[in-house]
Amino acid sequence: MLSVLMEFSMFPTSDDCREGASVSKQVSKIIDAIDAKGVSYKLTPMGTVVETQSMQEALEIIALAYEQLKDCERVYSALKFDIRKGCSHRLDGKIASVEEKLGRKVQV
Numbered sequence: 372m373l374s375v376l377m378e379f380s381m382f383p384t385s386d387d388c389r390e391g392a393s394v395s396k397q398v399s400k401i402i403d404a405i406d407a408k409g410v411s412y413k414l415t416p417m418g419t420v421v422e423t424q425s426m427q428e429a430l431e432i433i434a435l436a437y438e439q440l441k442d443c444e445r446v447y448s449a450l451k452f453d454i455r456k457g458c459s460h461r462l463d464g465k466i467a468s469v470e471e472k473l474g475r476k477v478q479v
Contacts, residue, residue: 374458376465377429380418381436381448388443400439405432411462413479418449422462426454 381401382394390396405412405421410432412421423429433450440446455461470476 372457372459373424374455374461375423375426375429376420376453376455376461377423377432377450378418378420379433379436379448379450381433381440381446383440383443383445384447385444388440397440397443401436404435404439408432408435413462420462422460424459426452 381398383389383397388397402412402414402419405419410421410423410428412419421429421432423432429452433448437446437448453461458464466477466479
């Protein structure tokens with residue numbers, strides 16, 4: 372068993388795919404595609420965190436996200452990984468562990 376947590380952000384930087392300073396239209400396309408894939412994820416104000424069972428599956432999410440923006444002249448992306456053997460459901464479990472130690476719920 373393997374848990375790959377991947378946090379990423381991806382958005383167009385070129386004017387051809389942006390509406391002024393906003394990139395939410397393009398980000399919405401990416402989130403819709405991830406939703407359709409059925410992968411566990413959490414959208415945050417600065418990116419998206421997904422949990423997969425393999426590195427290959429995580430990288431497929433990046434390819435899927437890019438497919439939503441492939442017509443844009445320029446795309447920015449940043450990725451971070453936390454890969455751990457013998458675990459699952461860490462998308463929620465890591466937060467629950469902190470809440471347990473604090474003895475209270477935290478803002479998510």
